Amino acid sequence: xxxxxxxxxxxxxxxxxxxxxxxxxxxxxxxxxxxxxxxxxxxxxxxxxxxxxxxxxxxxxxxxxxxxxxxxxxxxxxxxxxxxxxxxxxxxxxxxxxxxxxxxxxxxxxxxxxxxxxxxxxxxxxxxxxxxxxxxxxxxxxxxxxxxxxxxxxxxxxxxxxxxxxxxxxxxxxxxxxxxxxxxxxxxxxxxxxxxxxxxxxxxxxxxxxxxxxxxxxxxxxxxxxxxxxxxxxxxxxxxxxxxxxxxxxxxxxxxxxx
Ligand code: DGL
Numbered sequence: 001x002x003x004x005x006x007x008x009x010x011x012x013x014x015x016x017x018x019x020x021x022x023x024x025x026x027x028x029x030x031x032x033x034x035x036x037x038x039x040x041x042x043x044x045x046x047x048x049x050x051x052x053x054x055x056x057x058x059x060x061x062x063x064x065x066x067x068x069x070x071x072x073x074x075x076x077x078x079x080x081x082x083x084x085x086x087x088x089x090x091x092x093x094x095x096x097x098x099x100x101x102x103x104x105x106x107x108x109x110x111x112x113x114x115x116x117x118x119x120x121x122x123x124x125x126x127x128x129x130x131x132x133x134x135x136x137x138x139x140x141x142x143x144x145x146x147x148x149x150x151x152x153x154x155x156x157x158x159x160x161x162x163x164x165x166x167x168x169x170x171x172x173x174x175x176x177x178x179x180x181x182x183x184x185x186x187x188x189x190x191x192x193x194x195x196x197x198x199x200x201x202x203x204x205x206x207x208x209x210x211x212x213x214x215x216x217x218x219x220x221x222x223x224x225x226x227x228x229x230x231x232x233x234x235x236x237x238x239x240x241x242x243x244x245x246x247x248x249x250x251x252x253x254x255x256x257x258x259x
Contacts, residue, residue: 005059012183013070019204026224035236041114076120095180110169113180
């Protein structure tokens with residue numbers, strides 16, 4: 001009956017938390033938004049690794065039985081260190097290159113992600129393993145995480161940024177776009193409006209299924225079909241996260257300051 005610890009550089013991981021809640025309605029969930037240090041996408045790998053370890057230590061001290069790194073950038077930078085340090089299931093995420101390559105009809109896929117993810121060795125190996133049958137166009141999205149952190153999901157500034165990031169992908173014939181950062185599913189409605197014929201692929205569902213499998217293997221599932229609770233912490237402004245929760249999580253909830 002111990003909780004599952006989930007974290008991200010900020011509010012993006014809430015897109016993953018929603019999928020975890022849908023897949024595992026009986027689990028208690030702890031969520032840490034490291035919004036005081038977002039975005040991670042332009043930070044050095046060592047910084048992201050030490051933040052990830054500090055947050056994981058906090059979640060384990062709260063009793064977490066498993067960790068979900070609900071952040072592509074932190075997974076690329078820190079999952080090896082987390083798995084080396086903590087003796088519990090650690091589930092991470094990576095851009096859905098393989099499903100996109102299987103889905104594309106034009107043979108061109110676009111990957112929207114942070115610079116940190118796109119420049120990582122993990123991403124290079126992903127493209128090498130699965131990307132050879134298609135053309136893979138990568139597009140870093142500086143500024144987009146900040147817009148989502150502010151809750152600007154459809155305003156002019158966000159629209160302008162997306163237009164700039166989408167245009168090169170569309171011009172080169174991409175029919176499938178990978179949302180390779182957990183903040184981006186929150187602008188999926190705007191992306192669909194701007195590129196109606198393009199398939200958007202995200203990873204939250206696959207991650208929650210992987211989490212369920214890992215918990216089952218380790219006999220760690222809570223064993224009830226509903227009634228799971230959530231607790232939220234942020235290293236940023238708790239009021240700001242509390243204001244965003246109804247939109248990004250689906251209902252209001254108390255938010256605590258991360259010690
Ligand atoms: N949600 C993080 C990810 O998936 C955003 C990274 C950032 O803070 O730049 O990559």
